Amino acid sequence: MAFKKDDNFGEWYSEVVVNSEIIEYHDISGCYILRPWAMEIWELLKEFFDAEIKKLKLKSYYFPLFVTVNVVQKKKDHFEDFAPEVAWVTKTGNSELEAPIAIRPTSETAMYPYFAKWIRSHRNLPLRCNQWCSVVRWECSNPIPLIRSREFLWQEGHTVFATKEESDEEVLRILELYRRIYEEFLAVPVSKGRKSEMEKFAGGLYTASVEAFIPNTGRGIQAATSNCLGQNFAKKFEIFFEDENDPAQKKKEKNKRSLVCQNSWAYTTRSIGVMVMTHGDDKGLVLPPRVAPIQVIVIPDPLEDADTTAINEACETIVCTLNQAGIRADLDTRENYSLEWKYSHWEMKGVPLRIEIDLKDLANKQVPVVRRDNGAKVDILSTDLVEHVKVLLDGIQDSLFQTAKQKRDACIEVVYTWDEFTAALNDKKLILAPWCDEEEVEKDVRARTEGNLGSAKTLCAPFDQPDLPEGTVCFASGKPAKTWSFWGRSY
Numbered sequence: 296m297a298f299k300k301d302d303n304f305g306e307w308y309s310e311v312v313v314n315s316e317i318i319e320y321h322d323i324s325g326c327y328i329l330r331p332w333a334m335e336i337w338e339l340l341k342e343f344f345d346a347e348i349k350k351l352k353l354k355s356y357y358f359p360l361f362v363t364v365n366v367v368q369k370k371k372d373h374f375e376d377f378a379p380e381v382a383w384v385t386k387t388g389n390s391e392l393e394a395p396i397a398i399r400p401t402s403e404t405a406m407y408p409y410f411a412k413w414i415r416s417h418r419n420l421p422l423r424c425n426q427w428c429s430v431v432r433w434e435c436s437n438p439i440p441l442i443r444s445r446e447f448l449w450q451e452g453h454t455v456f457a458t459k460e461e462s463d464e465e466v467l468r469i470l471e472l473y474r475r476i477y478e479e480f481l482a483v484p485v486s487k488g489r490k491s492e493m494e495k496f497a498g499g500l501y502t503a504s505v506e507a508f509i510p511n512t513g514r515g516i517q518a519a520t521s522n523c524l525g526q527n528f529a530k531k532f533e534i535f536f537e538d539e540n541d542p543a544q545k546k547k548e549k550n551k552r553s554l555v556c557q558n559s560w561a562y563t564t565r566s567i568g569v570m571v572m573t574h575g576d577d578k579g580l581v582l583p584p585r586v587a588p589i590q591v592i593v594i595p596d597p598l599e600d601a602d603t604t605a606i607n608e609a610c611e612t613i614v615c616t617l618n619q620a621g622i623r624a625d626l627d628t629r630e631n632y633s634l635e636w637k638y639s640h641w642e643m644k645g646v647p648l649r650i651e652i653d654l655k656d657l658a659n660k661q662v663p664v665v666r667r668d669n670g671a672k673v674d675i676l677s678t679d680l681v682e683h684v685k686v687l688l689d690g691i692q693d694s695l696f697q698t699a700k701q702k703r704d705a706c707i708e709v710v711y712t713w714d715e716f717t718a719a720l721n722d723k724k725l726i727l728a729p730w731c732d733e734e735e736v737e738k739d740v741r742a743r744t745e746g747n748l749g750s751a752k753t754l755c756a757p758f759d760q761p762d763l764p765e766g767t768v769c770f771a772s773g774k775p776a777k778t779w780s781f782w783g784r785s786y
């Protein structure tokens with residue numbers, strides 16, 4: 296590694312994601328090749344999340360990549376007056392298209408006309424749609440692999456209910472799944488909360504999010520969002536249902552119909568970038584075992600001129616034993632690489648455990664195991680190898696989370712005044728401050744903190760609110776504080 300995490304975070308990060316073979320840079324700025332080491336992590340997360348939402352009766356769909364955004368229909372299409380980051384197809388071959396076609400930046404506009412068609416009565420509800428796909432947002436701010444790219448993979452859930460109560464309940468249920476993705480799989484601590492009016496999804500009613508924090512840069516990062524859209528999109532796209540159960544409808548003429556209530560929620564491949572930033576060190580990637588494509592790498596340490604057959608077979612047996620126990624183990628018996636090269640290669644890739652076996656170990660029926668996260672080396676008796684490896688992997692998972700949580704918590708600074716706020720901001724802190732919850736005040740804080748590092752903004756108002764004594768005033772406006780909110784610069 297040419298760069299140190301604490302000296303040159305940006306360069307360190309780019310070096311890690313390339314050297315660990317997670318991504319390859321691509322000639323189109325902001326686009327990256329996701330290599331197997333990324334895709335296998337993504338697939339492990341997807342396996343968990345998809346199974347969980349299937350329990351919630353989500354159905355899989357795939358809507359077209361191309362979205363017709365009819366200019367006349369403009370009032371309906373929420374592309375925020377054709378947001379600058381929407382990419383368009385304007386021609387095929389050398390003939391112009393009659394009307395340009397948008398490449399989806401998100402799929403509300405693609406889906407909701409069909410929700411209107413498919414939903415007639417309350418018997419069609421709830422409608423629960425999820426798709427795993429990529430979206431394109433042609434951002435111009437500096438791209439960061441996995442964190443901010445022009446195309447990224449995500450899942451987008453779009454659900455439709457008869458009542459707001461059902462919507463509200465599902466928003467939180469999905470948010471909990473996002474917390475589990477981050478805390479139980481990626482070992483990244485996140486805070487659940489509500490986005491401010493300024494930060495929420497503009498087309499929706501309210502946005503709940505899980506927020507992470509990168510101590511090295513002192514920046515917050517939105518990890519996933521779960522939006523209640525209310526009836527906003529139902530009005531735009533005329534999504535009604537006849538609700539025989541609604542007594543009001545009995546009296547009114549038959550065709551009086553109710554607007555549906557909707558949610559939309561997503562997490563993306565950004566989650567992998569957050570994990571890299573959180574756990575990586577100066578030797579490269581450090582993978583939490585639950586998302587490690589390889590959890591144990593077994594490397595034979597053959598004596599110079601010895602016959603390698605015995606040692607290689609022993610290593611193969613260890614790998615098979617671990618695989619049969621559901622542990623993702625692999626072997627590196629390549630002749631053309633030195634032991635030192637292999638050790639640093641698999642350390643760079645962040646593999647949680649390394650087993651290095653030589654003839655002496657074989658004779659003593661012991662298995663030396665080295666932990667990637669803290670370098671500790673233990674000799675395990677080959678008889679209880681599986682159990683011991685499982686204990687080590689669980690220990691690594693937990694220790695990575697606890698370490699990250701302590702680091703994140705150490706960055707949290709409670710402030711009550713503007714001066715304390717600006718000092719904490721310059722100290723790269725995650726700020727927790729009492730706020731009057733007025734949009735104008737948030738705008739003002741942004742303006743007053745503008746600079747080459749970007750403005751401070753609200754990250755979320757944590758659901759877990761500390762006590763807010765009567766008479767506490769807003770740090771920025773001096774008005775009566777209504778809520779505690781996390782503030783900081785962000786990605």
Ligand SMILES: O=C(C[C@H]1NCCC[C@H]1O)Cn1cnc2c(c1=O)CCCC2
Pocket residue numbers: 373374375378380381400401402403432451452496520522559560561
């Ligand atoms: O995408 C969403 C909201 C919603 N989309 C579906 C999944 C959940 C949630 O992300 C917000 N959003 C973000 N970015 C853009 C748009 C947009 O609607 C539309 C214009 C292009 C850029």
Ligand SMILES: [Mg+2]
Pocket residue numbers: 596651652653656663
């Ligand atoms: Mg040895």
